[in-house]
Amino acid sequence: MSRRPVSVPLAVAVAGVFGAVGLGSSGLLGPWWSLFVDDLAQFSAGLAATLTCWLTARRHTGAQRRWRLWMGAGTCGWTIGQFIWSWYQLFRDDALPSPSLADAGYLTLPVFALPALIALAADRPVEGGPRRLAAQLVMVLDGLIVVGALFVLTWATSLGAVVRAGAATQFAYTVAIAYPVTDLLLTVIVILLLARSAAVNRRQLSILGVGLFCLSFSDSVFAYLVAAGADHMPPLADAGFIAGQALVAVAAATPTRETPATTATGKTLQPRESTDGEARPHHRWAHLLLPYVPVAGTGVLFMIQLAQGRRLDGFEIAVETAVISLLIIRQAVTLVENAVLLDRLSDSQARLSHQAFHDGLTELSNRVLFQDRLDHALALHHRDARPLAVLFLDLDDFKAVNDRYGHHAGDRLLRLVADRLRGAVREGDTIARVGGDEFAVLLEGGGDPGVPADRIMAALREPFDLDGATVTVAASVGLVEAGTHGPVHTADMLLRRADAAMYAGKRQGKGTLVRYRVDLPDGTGSSDLAEMLADTLRDGRGLDVHYQPIVRLNDGTVVAVEALARWTHPSLGPVSADMFIATAEEIGLIRLVDDFVLDRACRDAAAFRGPWASIAVHVNTSAARLGRPGHEETVRAAVLRHGLTPHRLLLELTETAPLPDLSAAAGAVRRLGRFGVRFALDDFGTGYNALAQLHAIPVDEVKLDRSFTVADGGRSEAICRSIVSICTGMGVTVVAEGIETDRQEAAMAALGCRYGQGHRYGLAGPLHEVAPPGALDPESTLV
Structure with missing residues (x-):
């Protein structure tokens, strides 16, 4: 301005x-x-x-x-x-x-x-009401205290003698001191106000x-x-x-x-103002100590005068008494104001704490508080084996309510849902709103958690009244109990399981309750399975190798065995091979599974004796690993470490994704082939480019996928006949997979397939159950 x-x-x-x-x-x-x-x-x-x-x-x-x-x-x-x-x-x-x-x-x-x-x-712009009045009262008291103390100092040193000498009457005496007292008061008040x-x-x-x-x-x-x-x-x-x-x-x-200044360009210039809340620390201390300094000065002066034998007159005593009284009143007002401020601060902290840990719409716990209580409950579960369960709810078709009736109605519905959730669970259970229309319930009291879950679903099925409109909603609920499906290390892991079960319920048709299990449909539980599998692969416990025979079709003689990975979890029990192999591929740990099976198969095959002394062992390996650094060295090391004849090892190339470099894969096969290892294309006919691989990679065998070993005389038989004919012309042996009946065996033999594998010749099992008597070294630990 x-x-x-x-x-x-x-x-x-x-x-x-x-x-x-x-x-x-x-x-x-x-x-x-x-x-x-x-x-x-x-x-x-x-x-x-x-x-x-x-x-x-x-x-x-x-x-x-x-x-x-x-x-x-x-x-x-x-x-x-x-x-x-x-x-x-x-x-x-x-x-x-x-x-x-x-x-x-x-x-x-x-x-x-x-x-x-x-x-x-x-x-x-400061807070009004009692606080402003208290601040003004303290300021006036400070002014009166400072004025009184300074007046006593000047009176005792010079002013008193002058006034007493010149005042003829008591009235004149009073008028004479009124001017310096009021002037000093105004001066001090101005100084205080300028500071504040x-x-x-x-x-x-x-x-x-x-x-x-x-x-x-x-x-x-x-x-x-x-x-x-x-x-x-x-x-x-x-x-x-x-x-x-x-x-x-x-x-x-x-x-x-009153009005911010503006520049020539129209830009507003806000004045830099300093409020009480922005006062510097030394200024605040100066405000607090201001009334005490002159009072202390009067005390020192009186002590000096008493030491010199001078008596205080009645006026000095009266004024000093008034000053001390005002100081006491000022301290009392300050204490009361501080007590009020502390109460307000406590209330503010309580409100902030409530807002930080509760949902503003439903007043339920929010995700932060739920996570904290879940962490504590999980710690008690680990220490004392206390029962613990989590429900995860998602309202079905909640968006339709918002779209039809508006977001105000949707908010009212969420509040009504929260009320019904409170009525369906026990007082000690924790209910939280963890998302837009998602809720979680922590159950710690023991008992069957399915009971409160059923009560919740029944309560939500009752119609809701949204300002005259009747709405019926349902909820998909996921339920997980700690400790029933393997160890739970973190609260996030438990919540993921409950969430996975809830989404599995939605896929089943909504409005359902699903209990969590690792093998939920569509691989919903694979995230937990991945953690468990990773733990297993770190220490090797729980993994095993089973073997399935491969026979000559004309006489049923076992010519090879295929080594298959098996996983038995301490809590889950046996896990489907298809599921954990797929999980290992997703998380990039299939290499560890392949290397474990390779090493065990080479060790076991080296111990074969008698009728099995020369049979081969088939080991699955990912085709994508061919040509990768370290893979060839791993194969050679396993063969040499256990003293296995390289020709007895046959690597079955499995393909779950297109080969990134077909020529590099072919080169790796040739190098290992010169070492003596043989190769086969597994599940032939279902890969991304089976004929191209058969042409480019110098394999020794082709394992015909089970989908073609159907004795129906139709297209499958025609395709199977063509594959056998192509492989025979290339000098590649064909093994038919999935043979379960005599008819299939006869059909495959008639088409020219010499070898077969399937339940017709035995299920995969531990080596000591599959091998015939005398096939294993008596001194081997495998017997």
Whole structure:
């Protein structure tokens, strides 16, 4: 904001003060006319201050209006007192009329100036009500305490002796001390307000404070002259009266920063204001210690005077007693205010804590609080085997309610659902809203968790009234019990299981309750299965190798066995091979499974004796590993480590994804082939490019997928005949998979397939159950 509205009246006021004082003190006028000019200047200044305060008050509201009205009343009283004073001086020939009726007018100024100052300082964006009143009361008490202590100090050192010497009566004595006391009070209040006021009013307060200080200065000179018995007051000493009233008028004419300034480009410039909450730490300490410093000074002074044998007079004792009483009152008010603030802080913290851990719409626990309680319950489960279950609910077709009735109705539905959930579970159970229309329930009390789950689903099936519209919703619920499907290490793991069971229910038709299990449809539980499998592969426990025979079709002689990975989990029991193999491929651990089976198969085959001394062992390996670093070394190392003849190892290439580099795979097969290892294409006919692989990779066998070993005389038989014919022409042996009946065996033999594998010749099982008597080394640990 431009400073022109302040600088112009300020310049006029300064010029007026210097002109009046200079003219009255120049000696160009006679004594009476000099006195007349001096009194006229003081009266004019007071009248100007009064009119300016009242006229500018009409253009403002609130505190800006109130302080001008208060100050105008004070300057009006002062101006009346000045008129009376001038009458005594000019027409009754009383140079220093004191005490007189003029004192009553003069002393109205501090009476009205005090509320004006407080109103001006209160015009700022702070919390109102009792706290503002308490802050104003403390400020006034601080001012009175400081004034009283400083007055005692000045009285005991110099002022007391001067006043006692010059005061003829008790009334004159009282009037004489009233001026320095009120002046000192206003000065201290201004200092306190300047330290605590907002920047938006500091300019007005500073100008007003300087004006009151000028008035106080001349008042002090007047009191001293009266006490000293002087016969007149020089015009220069009255300059404070003129300047003080002129500055009051300037302060009233000074506008506040009500509107932010704007630049030429239209950009708003926000003033940098300092509020109480932004006070620096040393400023806050200064505010707290301010009333105690002068009081401590009076105590030191009294101790020195007592040590010197000087007795305290009654006035000093009375004032010091009043100061101490005010200090006690001030401390009591501060303690009460602090107690109120602490209560508010405690309430605020409680509200913030509730908001941080509860859902704002339903007042249920939120995900943070639910996670914390679930972590604690899981810790108790691990330590004391306490029962623990989690329900995960999702409202079916909740979006349809929002779309049809609006989000307000959807919010009401969520609140009603929360109420029914509270009524369906026990008091100690934790219910949380963990998503838009998703809820979770923590059950810790034991018993069958399916019972509260059924109560919840029954409660939700009852119609809801949404402001006249009847809505029926259902919920898909997933249930998981800790410890029933393998160890649960984290709360997230338990929540994932409950969530997986819930989504499995949605796929089954919604509105259902599904208990979690690892082999949920569509691999829903595979994330937990992956963690369990990873744990197993780290220590190797739970993995085993079973063997299935491969026979010659014309006589049923076992010519090879296929090594198959099997996994038995301590809690889950046997896990489907298709499921855990697929999981191992998804998480990138199939290499560990393949290497485990390879090493075990080489060890077992090296121990074959008697009728099995020369049979081969087939081991599955991912075709994608061919040509990868380390794979060929792993195969060679396993063969050499157990002393197996390389020709007896046949690697079946499984394909779950297109080979990234067919030529690199072919090169790896050739290199291992020169070492002696043989290869087969597994599940031939179902891969991404079976004929291309058969052409590019020099394999020794082809294992015909079970989908073609159907003795129906149709297309499958035609495809099977073509594959056998192609492989025979290439010198590649064909093994038919999935043979279960005599008819299939006869059909495959008739098509030219020499070897077969399937349940017709035995299920996969541990080696000691599959191998015939005498097939294993008696000293081997495999027997």
